[in-house]
Amino acid sequence: MRNFTYAAPRNVAEAVRLAGQPGARFIAGGTDLLNLMRDGAQSHGAIIDINGLALGDIVQRNGVIRIGALARMSDVAAHPAVRRSLPVVSEALLNSASPQVRNMAAVGGNVLQRTRCGYFRDSGTTCNKKTPGTGCPALEGENRGHAILGGSDHCLAVHPSDLAVALLAVDAVVLTDRRRFPFADLHVVPGTTPDQETVLGHGELITGFEIPVTPLAARSRYLKLRDRATFEFAVVSVAAALAMRGNTVRDVRLTFGGVATKPWRSPEAEDALRGKPLTTTTITEAGRALVRGAVTRDHNAFKVDLVQRALDGLLRDLGGAR
Amino acid sequence: MTVGQPVERVDGRAKVTGAARYAADRTLPGMLYCHLVMGTIARGRVTAVDTTAARAVPGVVEVFTHENAPRLTSEQHFMPLQGNQIHYNGQIVAITVATTLEQAQEAAELVRVTYAPETPKAVIADALAEVYLPANQEVIVGDPAAGLAAAEVTVKQNYSSPPHHHNPIEPHATVAQWDGDRLTVHETTQGVVNAQRTFATAFAIPQTNVRVLAPYLGGGFGCKSPVWPHSLLNAAIARQLGRPAKMVLARSQMYSIVSHRAEFWQQLTLGAKRDGTLTALVHVSTQQLSRTSENMYSHSISSRMLYACPNIHTRQQGVRLDVPTSRFMRSPQMASHFGLETALDELSYELGVDPVELRRRNYTDVNPTTGERFSSRFLLECYNLGADAFGWSRRNPKPGSTKDGHEFVGWGMATEAHDHSASPSSAMVRMAADGTVLSQTATQDIGTGTYTVFTQVVAEALGVPLNQVKVELADTNFPAAALSAGSGTIASVTGAVNAAASAVRTAVVQLAVSNPASPLHGLPAEQIITQHGYLFSPDRSRRESYRAVMARHGSPVQNTSTMTNARGYSTGAVFVEVRVDPRYGRVRVTRGVGAYDAGRVMNRKTARSQMIGGFTWGIGNALMEHTVLDRRTARVVNPNLSTYLLAVNADVPDIQAIFVDKPDPVSTALGARGFGETPITGVPAAIGNAIFHATGRRIRDLPFTQDKLLRELLTQ
Numbered sequence A: 001m002r003n004f005t006y007a008a009p010r011n012v013a014e015a016v017r018l019a020g021q022p023g024a025r026f027i028a029g030g031t032d033l034l035n036l037m038r039d040g041a042q043s044h045g046a047i048i049d050i051n052g053l054a055l056g057d058i059v060q061r062n063g064v065i066r067i068g069a070l071a072r073m074s075d076v077a078a079h080p081a082v083r084r085s086l087p088v089v090s091e092a093l094l095n096s097a098s099p100q101v102r103n104m105a106a107v108g109g110n111v112l113q114r115t116r117c118g119y120f121r122d123s124g125t126t127c128n129k130k131t132p133g134t135g136c137p138a139l140e141g142e143n144r145g146h147a148i149l150g151g152s153d154h155c156l157a158v159h160p161s162d163l164a165v166a167l168l169a170v171d172a173v174v175l176t177d178r179r180r181f182p183f184a185d186l187h188v189v190p191g192t193t194p195d196q197e198t199v200l201g202h203g204e205l206i207t208g209f210e211i212p213v214t215p216l217a218a219r220s221r222y223l224k225l226r227d228r229a230t231f232e233f234a235v236v237s238v239a240a241a242l243a244m245r246g247n248t249v250r251d252v253r254l255t256f257g258g259v260a261t262k263p264w265r266s267p268e269a270e271d272a273l274r275g276k277p278l279t280t281t282t283i284t285e286a287g288r289a290l291v292r293g294a295v296t297r298d299h300n301a302f303k304v305d306l307v308q309r310a311l312d313g314l315l316r317d318l319g320g321a322r
Numbered sequence B: 001m002t003v004g005q006p007v008e009r010v011d012g013r014a015k016v017t018g019a020a021r022y023a024a025d026r027t028l029p030g031m032l033y034c035h036l037v038m039g040t041i042a043r044g045r046v047t048a049v050d051t052t053a054a055r056a057v058p059g060v061v062e063v064f065t066h067e068n069a070p071r072l073t074s075e076q077h078f079m080p081l082q083g084n085q086i087h088y089n090g091q092i093v094a095i096t097v098a099t100t101l102e103q104a105q106e107a108a109e110l111v112r113v114t115y116a117p118e119t120p121k122a123v124i125a126d127a128l129a130e131v132y133l134p135a136n137q138e139v140i141v142g143d144p145a146a147g148l149a150a151a152e153v154t155v156k157q158n159y160s161s162p163p164h165h166h167n168p169i170e171p172h173a174t175v176a177q178w179d180g181d182r183l184t185v186h187e188t189t190q191g192v193v194n195a196q197r198t199f200a201t202a203f204a205i206p207q208t209n210v211r212v213l214a215p216y217l218g219g220g221f222g223c224k225s226p227v228w229p230h231s232l233l234n235a236a237i238a239r240q241l242g243r244p245a246k247m248v249l250a251r252s253q254m255y256s257i258v259s260h261r262a263e264f265w266q267q268l269t270l271g272a273k274r275d276g277t278l279t280a281l282v283h284v285s286t287q288q289l290s291r292t293s294e295n296m297y298s299h300s301i302s303s304r305m306l307y308a309c310p311n312i313h314t315r316q317q318g319v320r321l322d323v324p325t326s327r328f329m330r331s332p333q334m335a336s337h338f339g340l341e342t343a344l345d346e347l348s349y350e351l352g353v354d355p356v357e358l359r360r361r362n363y364t365d366v367n368p369t370t371g372e373r374f375s376s377r378f379l380l381e382c383y384n385l386g387a388d389a390f391g392w393s394r395r396n397p398k399p400g401s402t403k404d405g406h407e408f409v410g411w412g413m414a415t416e417a418h419d420h421s422a423s424p425s426s427a428m429v430r431m432a433a434d435g436t437v438l439s440q441t442a443t444q445d446i447g448t449g450t451y452t453v454f455t456q457v458v459a460e461a462l463g464v465p466l467n468q469v470k471v472e473l474a475d476t477n478f479p480a481a482a483l484s485a486g487s488g489t490i491a492s493v494t495g496a497v498n499a500a501a502s503a504v505r506t507a508v509v510q511l512a513v514s515n516p517a518s519p520l521h522g523l524p525a526e527q528i529i530t531q532h533g534y535l536f537s538p539d540r541s542r543r544e545s546y547r548a549v550m551a552r553h554g555s556p557v558q559n560t561s562t563m564t565n566a567r568g569y570s571t572g573a574v575f576v577e578v579r580v581d582p583r584y585g586r587v588r589v590t591r592g593v594g595a596y597d598a599g600r601v602m603n604r605k606t607a608r609s610q611m612i613g614g615f616t617w618g619i620g621n622a623l624m625e626h627t628v629l630d631r632r633t634a635r636v637v638n639p640n641l642s643t644y645l646l647a648v649n650a651d652v653p654d655i656q657a658i659f660v661d662k663p664d665p666v667s668t669a670l671g672a673r674g675f676g677e678t679p680i681t682g683v684p685a686a687i688g689n690a691i692f693h694a695t696g697r698r699i700r701d702l703p704f705t706q707d708k709l710l711r712e713l714l715t716q
């Protein structure tokens, strides 16, 4: 690890000012940042410790749940308002990492964690995300874990956050020191600039998330499939929120993890269900719509099937399809 | 009686409170920190190393490359930094030395290495034309061709398993300090005596000039049995720079310089009569070898030792690839055992014979390869005990016959077997004038329970309470004893510990009966009973404490004994239940029962821990564990514990361990045999067999991940 400077600002303005220096990085729980620093996957200069900022609250007011960026994963998962009104958020968090990591890690850091692509995390390997223009060894390499959606010829890395998939399904809004915008706009696909993962400017601080409390969000669930029972990132995951009117799907959100380069929402899959009854036929159609644009590589083609199976299983559990 | 009891670990408290000091915990005055720079190509040459930026980091004392590194040779291993050749990815290409760890690490990142790379070969599939048979790797018993011709049923199948890395939780660490030409090393080693020899040879100094200590080890599993080149380099650097030096490996570095289990391909051909008796067993395996060594570490021992079969052929082929040299890994027999026990399961379905019954019908009391009789063997009892505890008789043999909700339920089993090593070992036992007892021997406790078991052995031999006994291990100043590898620690060293303790007892009893001041004076020594810290007359009417005898004697009583033991073979049977969710290809192991013949059980708790550990690792091996190599670069893609998956608690069901617990009559270890590696050998096959029973689908390539299972389920 290279040497760095350290500062612990007391308020948001100071934090943002310090973060303007080149190479500056915020540190929240440090559960990802420190690994990236040790692995040499990301350059760093000044480390700005934001844990002294008052951004840890979780409050419900006027039909909106506001989660501070520094709220710990474990606290958010256990919060009664979250569990009641946003079950998918709680479930996604409880399916993330381990209790120890969840006690350390903050939700702001979580949605900005970086990919687990083994090439990216290996300082001895080239990678477009790490060093633009050096090539992507995953394209023809070990890509079992890589994306089938949203990839490019420059990068196929999966966005690893479970929470982000859930926040996308409940129409969250991102709050930063300078603006607010839909969570759906936070992450970007790699295209030709895989080093660019979000729309945040350098030194822009996420202060929290706002999530409207709706009947749709209250009927939401998360299904995560992986190679061991727990303490692993998703091979594929699905977040679904479903509002029914009788037999008919009144509204639906379908978002996916493990399969895409960013937290992935599929309007096509949602359209295949909205206003229709929840049947084997419509669920199958939704799954097909989801993977219509999928691009597979040597080792990840199984995800095309697996993600449809996950969607099918989750919708049946959630909606009682017949 | 304390031997056999489930005594708590005597070192447990020190470990959980942090009082136990491991090699990496050693910090010496003036110590330098060494950090490794690992190469990024698998084959070719280093053409230049630029150390300018690294040397400019404050605190950096030296940067070693192949051009200026201390000259060293190793009999056992390829020694890096002696030339510019690269033989595997992740080879040591430079070492930074600084006054703090952080400085050494920062400097390591700044070393710039330029290579002339060549195209490597990483996996067996890419070098099939280069498969060959190294010397002495073929065993033929009887007439296998005739045996196959006489078979009424034949099963011929291919199986494969990936490379694995040992991943003990404690990374390798070494701290070297020179005093003139005397060297002290705190080393993460499974064998201090072996390490002492290696250091002495490398530096051409007498073995007695080297002291190696490893009082605590956070697991080894084989990757800490040899002294690796990095430790020799660290000691050489300490000598050259005239200061103590420390080197601790990062987790990722443990994926290239401390060995692994080789990728393994195998073909099993079983010929049998209709009743299931084997007529031929042909086992052809291929494992990856390195460019620098043709040593093999995965052996088809089960095929040669486990079942009655008159015609056996094992052929252990290799293929040389641009990968590091592999090594024994708990258990080195499991790769080949997976093939054998899966093939037997396949045969059982071909024949319509229950898998347990098929194994019973091929049971043998004699080693089929040598014709020698096993000293004791209760494997049939293991089948019975295990099957009863599991409820095997209720099994519907038809695959896919049991469903519970979405899940198919399957039951599978396998025999477990591993032979253990035994090497001559010595131990010292001394009773001090205050009656307390110290035992010292230069074997190790690598996390398995040696401290605890030897405390029990000494306490029982003397007849004193456990808390009166202190055991010290893993210091070459102690009497030489066995390497903790090949499941051999208890089997090798217990006899010497017991003999030394018994000799001390005899001497103290003699002190009592021969002294008129003792209440036991004049009694025949051989009739004295020793218990609870006292010496009793045969009718227990008179007694005197050890403490009193020793106080009167005024000086310690000590004995050092040496003992040899025979190698042995511990076997068992493991039964598992799995649930397979066909929607997602997801497998859960929901029940496990193992029954074992390990000779006498010295401590039911530590033995059970070995079984649970083996079973748990077996789950990981079956369902997830594998090292992923990039085929183009021969570089490990998952060198960390977040992507190299091992079973976690949530993957592990309730596990039941049953022991026959009958002493092996030839074992000098109070009837105990080595056991540590036995209870992992059969687990992957048992799980695969259970998956077949659940679904009717057979996967022959480890691990059984969702993608493979889905592929099988989709091709119904």
Ligand SMILES: Cc1cc2nc3c(=O)[nH]c(=O)nc-3n(C[C@H](O)[C@H](O)[C@H](O)COP(=O)(O)OP(=O)(O)OC[C@H]3O[C@@H](n4cnc5c(N)ncnc54)[C@H](O)[C@@H]3O)c2cc1C
Residues within 6 Å of the ligand: A025, A026, A027, A028, A029, A030, A031, A032, A033, A034, A050, A069, A070, A073, A095, A096, A097, A098, A101, A104, A105, A106, A107, A108, A109, A110, A111, A112, A113, A160, A161, A162, A163, A204, A205, A206, A207, A231, A232, A233, A234, B642
């Ligand atoms: C072993 C392991 C297993 C894991 N498994 C999972 C899993 O299954 N699912 C999952 O979703 N995650 C998993 N994770 C990832 C974990 O959830 C993240 O590391 C964690 O959420 C990051 O939060 P943090 O507070 O530690 O962030 P940090 O490491 O402190 O920061 C992460 C990044 O976010 C930036 N940052 C932090 N806060 C802010 C802010 N307020 N504004 C702007 N930038 C900010 C930092 O500069 C840094 O770039 C795992 C991690 C580990 C170590």
Ligand code: SF4
Residues within 6 Å of the ligand: A115, A117, A118, A119, A120, A126, A127, A128, A129, A130, A135, A136, A137, A138, A139, A154, A155, A156, A157, A194
């Ligand atoms: S997939 Fe992306 S992160 Fe992975 S190696 Fe390619 S460019 Fe790098």
